[in-house]
Amino acid sequence: xxxxxxxxxxxxxxxxxxxxxxxxxxxxxxxxxxxxxxxxxxxxxxxxxxxxxxxxxxxxxxxxxxxxxxxxxxxxxxxxxxxxxxxxxxxxxxxxxxxxxxxxxxxxxxxxxxxxxxxxxxxxxxxxxxxxxxxxxxxxxxxxxxxxxxx
Amino acid sequence: xxxxxxxxxxxxxxxxxxxxxxxxxxxxxxxxxxxxxxxxxxxxxxxxxxxxxxxxxxxxxxxxxxxxxxxxxxxxxxxxxxxxxxxxxxxxxxxxxxxxxxxxxxxxxxxxxxxxxxxxxxxxxxxxxxxxxxxxxxxxxxxxxxxxxxxxxxxxxxxxxxxxxxxxxxxxxxxxxxxxxxxxxxxxxxxxxxxxxxxxxxxxxxxxxxxxxxxxxxxxxxxxxxxxxxxxxxxxxxxxxxxxxxxxxxxxxxxxxxxxxxxxxxxxxxxxxxxxxxxxxxxxxxxxxxxxxxxxxxxxxxxxxxxxxxxxxxxxxxxxxxxxxxxxxxxxxxxxxxxxxxxxxxxxxxxxxxxxxxxxxxxxxxxxxxxxxx
Numbered sequence: 472x473x474x475x476x477x478x479x480x481x482x483x484x485x486x487x488x489x490x491x492x493x494x495x496x497x498x499x500x501x502x503x504x505x506x507x508x509x510x511x512x513x514x515x516x517x518x519x520x521x522x523x524x525x526x527x528x529x530x531x532x533x534x535x536x537x538x539x540x541x542x543x544x545x546x547x548x549x550x551x552x553x554x555x556x557x558x559x560x561x562x563x564x565x566x567x568x569x570x571x572x573x574x575x576x577x578x579x580x581x582x583x584x585x586x587x588x589x590x591x592x593x594x595x596x597x598x599x600x601x602x603x604x605x606x607x608x609x610x611x612x613x614x615x616x617x618x619x620x621x622x
Numbered sequence: 623x624x625x626x627x628x629x630x631x632x633x634x635x636x637x638x639x640x641x642x643x644x645x646x647x648x649x650x651x652x653x654x655x656x657x658x659x660x661x662x663x664x665x666x667x668x669x670x671x672x673x674x675x676x677x678x679x680x681x682x683x684x685x686x687x688x689x690x691x692x693x694x695x696x697x698x699x700x701x702x703x704x705x706x707x708x709x710x711x712x713x714x715x716x717x718x719x720x721x722x723x724x725x726x727x728x729x730x731x732x733x734x735x736x737x738x739x740x741x742x743x744x745x746x747x748x749x750x751x752x753x754x755x756x757x758x759x760x761x762x763x764x765x766x767x768x769x770x771x772x773x774x775x776x777x778x779x780x781x782x783x784x785x786x787x788x789x790x791x792x793x794x795x796x797x798x799x800x801x802x803x804x805x806x807x808x809x810x811x812x813x814x815x816x817x818x819x820x821x822x823x824x825x826x827x828x829x830x831x832x833x834x835x836x837x838x839x840x841x842x843x844x845x846x847x848x849x850x851x852x853x854x855x856x857x858x859x860x861x862x863x864x865x866x867x868x869x870x871x872x873x874x875x876x877x878x879x880x881x882x883x884x885x886x887x888x889x890x891x892x893x894x895x896x897x898x899x900x901x902x903x904x905x906x907x908x909x910x911x912x913x914x915x916x917x918x919x920x921x922x923x924x925x926x927x928x929x930x931x932x933x934x935x936x937x938x939x940x941x942x943x944x945x946x947x948x949x950x951x952x953x954x955x956x957x958x959x960x961x962x963x964x965x966x967x968x969x970x971x972x973x974x975x976x977x978x979x980x981x982x983x984x985x986x987x988x989x990x991x992x993x994x995x996x
Contacts, residue, residue, distance in 0.1 A: 494927055494928075574844045577962060601672060
């Protein structure tokens with residue numbers, strides 16, 4: 472499916488989605504509550520068959536924390552970008568997609584480690600690179616007293 | 623005399639946990655595997671990473687796009703050139719810069735040379751992991767010849783930093799074409815020797831065939847790419863699917879197998895070396911004349927938006943995801959590194975095999991640890 476067809480299709484299976492035709496890929500912004508359902512449908516529906524999660528990125532937007540999922544279908548070669556964000560910085564909580572794509576297991580651990588976003592139903596949510604004495608370095612308000620990175 | 627009663631040890635107490643690494647020679651870097659064993663059988667593996675986590679993604683946020691390129695060398699230092707290329711392509715795509723043909727062709731040749739030397743090093747180490755020490759000498763001897771070519775043109779041997787946004791740092795050395803051609807001629811004769819030394823070896827077959835099987839569905843689900851994924855039948859060659867640089871003008875095969883065991887991961891890489899040589903031969907005599915770089919602004923600012931560029935490194939799919947807010951520094955950079963996903967499958971495929979097989983399986987994944995930790 473091309474971008475327009477994909478957008479139409481996603482509109483037909485989910486409500487409350489914001490669809491934007493990005494420069495490269497179709498970008499779909501959803502609320503955290505429907506993310507898991509939509510992801511599962513995109514994976515399982517014959518028409519879309521997004522079986523390959525090729526990138527999972529955690530982003531700190533300054534106020535909100537968000538996660539971006541890049542999905543590709545190995546049969547149809549189409550790509551969609553799912554985005555979700557939460558404004559709860561104290562206890563950000565999203566649904567894990569690790570049971571849909573197994574690669575999400577490690578990627579979500581990385582996001583938890585560096586940004587502090589927790590994932591519901593994750594099989595093994597532990598820090599990956601750093602130990603507990605660190606904060607969450609990829610957050611924009613992270614202050615590093617020792618090293619020279621001051622942004 | 624009263625007979626002593628033998629109390630059987632319950633199953634769950636028979637398991638014991640050992641550390642493999644972080645300084646184990648077969649983990650090829652500082653990777654620690656927490657291996658649960660029952661006898662000799664592997665029950666569970668927990669990879670512990672982060673020993674050389676250097677915060678590259680965080681550093682990128684306070685650096686300019688030209689500076690970021692030099693950080694990417696340090697991720698997967700065996701395919702440094704291809705990492706550089708990924709960032710450059712992303713910047714060029716965002717700015718919609720037209721790159722001269724000459725640059726595209728030279729980049730492709732350099733990428734394939736990088737792939738060749740990476741596979742040579744992998745072959746050398748893989749042979750050594752399995753007890754064939756000769757492989758190490760053969761592999762490194764031939765790799766040195768490519769590094770010499772790099773040194774002459776780029777100045778660096780492994781960490782080349784030859785790309786810059788808009789083209790290349792400098793033009794190729796006058797000897798470049800001749801030396802590459804000489805090398806291909808030499809290596810076409812040598813590569814069958816690799817086969818004689820290791821591929822046909824009976825002990826090698828025993829230790830690799832049917833070991834660590836990975837199905838196509840699992841390869842896709844775990845995001846396992848590169849020769850490892852293609853040995854399982856997952857068609858994931860970015861050079862074919864989304865051709866960049868000069869890959870759309872060369873003929874080459876995507877090496878695919880369906881078996882997905884350690885042996886076929888090995889064969890896939892050997893076959894890829896032949897394909898890389900084919901690609902180089904098609905291009906080396908046809909490097910177009912022209913500029914080696916287009917002039918870019920001294921301070922590069924990407925327009926606001928999100929940019930994703932995928933390239934095929936020697937180990938799989940590298941994705942560079944840049945979110946720009948219009949400033950000279952990126953707002954967020956994410957490197958989707960191939961080794962990170964490839965490592966995550968290790969527990970899945972090595973479970974149920976012997977601990978000696980774990981060395982073979984780990985070797986066949988071709989892990990580079992700084993790329994995992996970033």
